[in-house]
Amino acid sequence: MDYYNMMKIVKEEIEKNEILIFTKKGCGYCDKSLHLLNSLNLKYKKIELKGVVSSDNVETVEFILHSLTGQRTVPNIFIRGKHMGGCTELFELYNNKQLFVTLGYSNCGYCNKLQSREKICDCLHTIKYTDEWGKDL
Numbered sequence: 832m833d834y835y836n837m838m839k840i841v842k843e844e845i846e847k848n849e850i851l852i853f854t855k856k857g858c859g860y861c862d863k864s865l866h867l868l869n870s871l872n873l874k875y876k877k878i879e880l881k882g883v884v885s886s887d888n889v890e891t892v893e894f895i896l897h898s899l900t901g902q903r904t905v906p907n908i909f910i911r912g913k914h915m916g917g918c919t920e921l922f923e924l925y926n927n928k929q930l931f932v933t934l935g936y937s938n939c940g941y942c943n944k945l946q947s948r949e950k951i952c953d954c955l956h957t958i959k960y961t962d963e964w965g966k967d968l
Contacts, residue, residue, distance in 0.1 A: 837891050841899075845909045849934065850875035853896060853907040860918035861906045867925060873934070880905065910934060 832840075845851055850868065852875055854861035868875050880889050896907050900914045908915045910933055915921060924930040 832888055832891070834891055834895075837888060838895050841892060841895050844876070844878065845899075846912050848876040848909070849911060851878065851909040852876070853878050853880060853892075853905055855880050855905050858905055860904075864906045864908065864918045864921050867921065871925075871930075 850873060852861070852864060852868070854865070854877055856879060865875075865877065880892060893903075897903050900907060902914075902917065904917055906917050906921075908917060908921055915924065915933075921930070924933060
């Protein structure tokens, strides 16, 4: 596949997935990032270079990712169409209580349950848009 078609496919994947993570088999940082996402029950799409991507296209995809992000390493993580970085940046978002905010979640003002941005919570109360610390958004 030529470079321009591959670029189009990569950009489409980035835009259509809430969380997209490019990985390689045997990468400890990739495994650590995937473990965090799984432990939080977050849905994501994983594209494994040298796995899902055919070996003919791996170098092209790596070049495209470097062109788009300036990052040469995996995991290469995108959240809501925006490049977030790698494992270190993912854990910084999580540890700084910004991961769910970045994903568009907020706390219900009544039951304090974390919800995606919907108008009514499962407890049937209107959701207040606050961050994880209770600050209004």
